Amino acid sequence: MAKALKRVYVVLLFSFLYVPIAVMIAFSFNQSKSRTVWAGFTLDWYKQLFRNSAVLQALALSVVLALVSALIATVLGTMAAVGINRMRRRARSVVMNISYIPIVNPEIITGVSLMLLFVVAKTALSSIGGGWLAAGLLGIPSLLVAHITFNLPYVLFNVGPKLRQMDTNLYDAALDLGCNQRQAFFKVVLPEIMPAVFSSFLICLTYSIDDFTISYFTAGNQQTLPIAIFAMTRRRVSPEINALSAIIFMVILCIILVANYREDAGERKRRRNKRR
DSSP, X not given: XXXXXXXXXXXXXXXXXXXXXXXXXXXXXXXXXXXSOOOOBOOHHHHHHTTOHHHHHHHHHHHHXXXXXXXXXXXXXXXXXXXXXXXXXXXXXXXXXXXXXXXXXXXXXXXXXXXXXXXXXXXXXXXXXXXXXXXXXXXXXXXXXXHHHHHHHHXXXXXXXXXXXXXXXXHHHXXXXXXXXXXXXXXXXXXXXXXXXXXXXXXXXXXXHHOOHHHHHHOTTOOOHHHHHHHHHXXXXXXXXXXXXXXXXXXXXXXXHHHHHHHHHHHHHHHHHHHO
């Protein structure tokens, strides 16, 4: 009886999460604009979507912004995690607790505070004669800084535990065998923590593409994909939105599947190496 209830609970939970997405994907192929009546299969909404220049520009900006911000945040976060890992336990605990704040802080507060920061910086640059810098601050530069800022803690909390799990004698052994500190890091430490680094990059990529609230306050006159979708829904709910959402869902699903496959393959390889 208990097993049957568990199975029912799991089925209901996953149905609640994924049935609406499945319905949305199905109606992205519906000939009718109705969200309740099926009128036949069509790809017209996908064709219209790829003719929509505003959506394509927003998509290109979101993808480039996500790749660049995720890469920078992963590099900076990994460097920070290595430095924090070498701190004393009390100092490390204080720094990690402070790093939790951007994660638990409501996004609207982060977005408003970053917007105020950029406005103050713009005013300060204008007052000292840097008008050309101030003019371009709100837009892609502010978006990039904002995305790096909210992605950094996720890198810290993925890479940090992996560093603490690693055998510290490996690094010392590499130094004893003739490596300098840089060689020991890139040849010994980095391969050990690479799964966590790669996972951090994927998390940052996903959060960056998905973010709306912080981007809304720091975008200036730029439009990321979530902002463009929000603007479309304010006018009318077009089946193009269903098509766009279906594409985003499938892309993210493929990224997750590839990441899980790589992690499982790496884990199997490590187990085989240990048996040898």
